[in-house]
Amino acid sequence: DSGVTQTPKHLITATGQRVTLRCSPRSGDLSVYWYQQSLDQGLQFLIQYYNGEERAKGNILERFSAQQFPDLHSELNLSSLELGDSALYFCASSAGGTSGNEQFFGPGTRLTVL
Amino acid sequence: AQTVTQSQPEMSVQEAETVTLSCTYDTSESNYYLFWYKQPPSRQMILVIRQEAYKQQNATENRFSVNFQKAAKSFSLKISDSQLGDTAMYFCAFMKPIDLLPSGTYKYIFGTGTRLKVLA
Numbered sequence: 001d002s003g004v005t006q007t008p009k010h011l012i013t014a015t016g017q018r019v020t021l022r023c024s025p026r027s028g029d030l031s032v033y034w035y036q037q038s039l040d041q042g043l044q045f046l047i048q049y050y051n052g053e054e055r056a057k058g059n060i061l062e063r064f065s066a067q068q069f070p071d072l073h074s075e076l077n078l079s080s081l082e083l084g085d086s087a088l089y090f091c092a093s094s095a096g097g098t099s100g101n102e103q104f105f106g107p108g109t110r111l112t113v114l
Numbered sequence: 115a116q117t118v119t120q121s122q123p124e125m126s127v128q129e130a131e132t133v134t135l136s137c138t139y140d141t142s143e144s145n146y147y148l149f150w151y152k153q154p155p156s157r158q159m160i161l162v163i164r165q166e167a168y169k170q171q172n173a174t175e176n177r178f179s180v181n182f183q184k185a186a187k188s189f190s191l192k193i194s195d196s197q198l199g200d201t202a203m204y205f206c207a208f209m210k211p212i213d214l215l216p217s218g219t220y221k222y223i224f225g226t227g228t229r230l231k232v233l234a
Contacts, residue, residue: 002158037157042224043159043224045222048219056212094220104161105158105160107158108157108158108159
């Protein structure tokens with residue numbers, strides 16, 4: 001158990017809908033990262049937050065947005081969903097700062113868009 | 115821009131044998147870190163081993179060790195005494211601090227992965 005939690009574990013929805021994925025980082029970790037992994041593909045970095053502020057953006061679509069709250073949990077919002085958005089979405093956390101640079105991953109949320 | 119290349123999409127090894135997974139990366143940075151992550155069929159991402167670029171000594175974690183060749187920008191993973199539970203996708207990852215921003219910001223780049231199957 002990495003200490004990173006993600007809810008829900010599975011999500012099935014229809015095209016055009018909007019969903020919210022939630023992530024709680026390990027206790028004390030300030031950085032949260034979101035990744036998308038399509039079937040049999042590598043990890044695509046979406047976005048990073050550090051202590052409530054957005055710090056880096058990757059290949060994140062405009063239909064997707066995220067935020068990190070004062071209690072450090074983060075949410076990834078996916079809207080106007082398309083079939084191609086079906087994927088495993090990972091959240092990872094790290095301590096940030098000058099130490100603790102490895103990422104610890106949550107179990108992922110499997111999103112299926114029908 | 116940094117890149118991470120894993121040139122072996124799939125590999126197999128007999129149980130109890132040794133296998134080496136390759137990873138090369140491209141960077142002009144001097145301060146960076148390298149990681150190997152394992153993703154078993156459960157899809158959980160598990161950190162296997164890490165290497166700081168400033169350390170010459172190769173990292174070792176039980177049956178897992180790396181061969182870090184900084185000049186060649188190579189970071190291979192050796193698995194000794196392979197076990198059935200080692201069957202997984204293995205990802206190599208590069209990380210560097212983004213110095214222009216306040217501390218806490220790191221850039222991570224993952225390779226495309228090597229699917230390893232351990233045969234009984």
